[in-house]
Amino acid sequence: MNSNPPHAKVSRTTEPPLSRCRERTPGDGRPGALEGRSGAVAGPGPSADSRVPPAGKAQQGLKEQYRLGSLLGRGGFGSVFAATRLSDGAPVAIKRVPRERVRHWGELPDGTSAPLEIVLLAKVSTGFPGVVQLLEWLELPNDVLMVLERPERCQDLQRFIRARGFLPEEVARELFRQVLEAVRHCTNCGVLHRDIKPENILVDLATGQAKLIDFGCGTYLQDTAYTHFAGTRSYSPPEWTHFGWYYGRPATIWSLGILLHQMVCGEHPFSRGQNISWDHQLSLPQGLSQECQDLIRRCLSMLDLDRPSLEELLCHPWMQDIHLP
Incomplete structure (x- = not known):
């Protein structure tokens, strides 16, 4: 199969290699001498x-x-x-x-x-x-x-979800809207975060405000394809896994689809280490509204061109709490 993107030529000089970002683990340590x-x-x-x-x-x-x-x-x-x-x-x-x-x-x-x-x-x-x-x-x-x-009383979204098992759709909707608006802000500033996941979203427990944190895997937003990966592997889109390239915007939408699934289902949609096939069928709980299921499936479209834009996500019926016919 042709490994080049279907709608643009890969530029292998668009970005220097970036190291993979490792996930946080508990530990200790102290800053060194504070001078400089x-x-x-x-x-x-x-x-x-x-x-x-x-x-x-x-x-x-x-x-x-x-x-x-x-x-x-x-x-x-x-x-x-x-x-x-x-x-x-x-x-x-x-x-x-x-x-x-x-x-x-x-x-x-x-x-x-x-x-x-x-x-x-x-x-x-x-x-x-x-x-x-x-x-x-x-x-x-x-x-x-x-x-x-740093908010006075806060919890990362991973722990916020785990404490509840999963989030009711109305709670998930409000938090997800805030994340979408934060990502749109970054995009408007020319920044690609590249590591959107529950651990990198802080929830202010007093106000309900969500904050996107940790730009250590980030880079400048570009319209051409990226040919080096930075972020968390289990959130990488299938075009990276299969072909070794990805575009910033649709790769972000893929990770947002995983994030929303984790919010409303309490778990990652794909097993750890699973190589997602092109004909995979995403199984979603029957208890989810059709609007929510539709939004998750659209974000997790195998073809990057089939994924919605940020604006389309914000206008989706589920985001507006409008029920599909």
Whole structure:
């Protein structure tokens, strides 16, 4: 079978190779010496300071500004710690990434060189509530630190679903709408997240606000095909598995279909390690509304051209709570 995309020529120079992102695992550890270059990105509350502190005072400034708390997660990307901003008591998260694990760098609007994850976060940190905001970052001799907003009472969507078994359609609809709007915001900012899954969505338990987090697998959005994979394998689309290429937008829709299935069914639609065949039949619970089943099946269309766009998803009858005839 021809391994090239059916509707465009694969450009094998469109993107440098990106390492696979590993999932978070519990663990411990502490950030190293807090000294080095620093920068800030303006954003909403907890509000960021748009001034860039002098490089020599980065260590002193960080220790004066934040009190480090418990470990939130650890994996191939590094570690994330809860912390408190001392000036106003606002909760934040501090993500520590060893410099040796930073594979790609980009450029901020002011010309500063920064890890690509920070460049992408700066693009989407425009005050949109559905995407985690980057408040500040520090470049240290051995590590890069990112200071991110953190809701006071929050839970990732994976744990949120597990605690309930599955989500009623009305709850899933509201959360899924927020995720779609967050993805649309990223797309409008020229950013492709590439690792949409329940673990990368935070739910504010006080407000019900969903936030897309962890842009460590992200890249610039492009119209040509990607020929290198970054993200979680079990969320990769069949065109990548079978042919070794994918387009950003339809690959995102595929992962959103898996996400919605996990919300309303409580489990991943495909067995771990299963090689999805072109004639596979997706089995959905009878208890699901026809509208919800239709939306999941459309997102999980084997042909990427058959998948809906983000706008079409937002206008789907299930998203509007309209029943199909």
